[in-house]
Amino acid sequence: MAASENSSRDLGEFSKQINLDSVRDALIRQEDSIIFSLIERAQHPYNAPAYGNLAYGTSLVEFFVKEAEALHAKAGRYHNPEEVPFFPEDLPLSLIPPYIFPPVLHPAASSVNISKKIWDVYFKELLPLFTSNGDDGKYAPTLASDLICLQALSRRIHYGKFVAEVKFRDAPQDYSTHIHTKDKDALMKMLTFERVEEMVKKRVEKKAKVFGQQVTIEDKCGEVDYKVDPSVVSHMYGEWIMPLTKLVEVEYLLRRLD
Template sequence: MDFTKPETVLNLQNIRDELVKMEDSIIFKFIERSHFPTCPGVYLTKNPDLSIENFDGSFLDWALLHLEITHSQLRRFESPDETPFFPDHLLRPILPSISYPQVLASYAPQVNYNEKIKATYIKQMVPLLSKYDGEQNENYGSVATRDIECLQSLSRRIHFGKFVAEAKFQNDKELYTKLIKSKDIDGIMKNITNSAVEEKILERLVKKAEVYGVDPTNKEGERRITPDYLVKIYKEFVIPMTKEVEVEYLLRRLTDDN
């Protein structure tokens, strides 16, 4: 997939291939997070043991914000497949801009589910991923770093729903125009859902978790991740949120001239 070539970006097979690659990235980042406990203090808005001057958010928010500021100067968020968690705090890139052709609708950056992704990750995924439930203050920095890697990978994967939605719209404009005009959310959801593809994703995740989740040098076969929780994360959170992104994107599609 080449973002300078629209014909490659809106090819559904190319999109699916890219999503398969993302699975590996997400799994390995989950494995890195699994080495640490939950560390709830990392997510507290007001942690009595951790005071950050002139900042009201959590330690994770602080770390993520400052990393995104730096990454924005490296033009990360000029790429159409990147969605920032703090879009109002980005700086202009130091590197010269890349002129990407407009593949998505002009409002695409406004379809931003990162707050929901972050809340779901902290409340639902961290307890599944963590080594145990508890604090480990000396590893706050490592935990926040691993969390950021997980969040950025999840965000990219879920927001790829915009490319899926645009590709499906282009492939059947008549159908989606009718559904959008009638604001038929159920109809849109039905037509963007491919149960067979979703089942293949879950089956593939089980196999990958079985292979990647065990350290072959560990004689006791201790698992770092399990197929059960990996499937749960995708089935209950990642896939549904991706489809929410698709629906929101499509509902506004007729307002754009692209």
């Protein structure tokens, strides 16, 4: 749909329809993208030379992601408030007319960007957990897979802005008290649902089992070999993906009354 086709009435309606169930549904859907992206990346070993510094001070991965983001920016990817670039500096302008996204978030949302943290966590913590040691020399497909992983993780984690927005709308008075006093711990406590987090960890483990099985025509008995260890996926969610989503939620809420 072209920009001119989304009427302001439709945009307003959408903004009102979003609720905790719908944002949680979006997070559940994004689990599929994350798990498939990990499975794709796990086809290759760690491939350290893709991440080391090149002679002129950058790495192959940095070059690859910057160039890809420049192309995506020209195609309008970052008009979408769900998409946050890793290298926002010097991105080219979009060549296509902007699609007008429903104005769900507070304008200060655009200043919430934890891409650098996500980048560090992905390369230092996550990648070594789900790739084997070694170097197959196939750096182009490796980096293409890294890009998809990074984008899926970033979209999920920054989606915390939408989650925080619906939580704020559901209890504006309670959140405002802690926002005024900048009480990060109280905000973190208010937005945390341990029971939901346990469900997320169990579900992603199950999805990793279903999506990561070798499918054969004959039924096989015995040990199943998974493409990515399902318990590692659950661990990643518990240790990094959900905590970073909550960090985004807190950062967004702190700016919600600006």
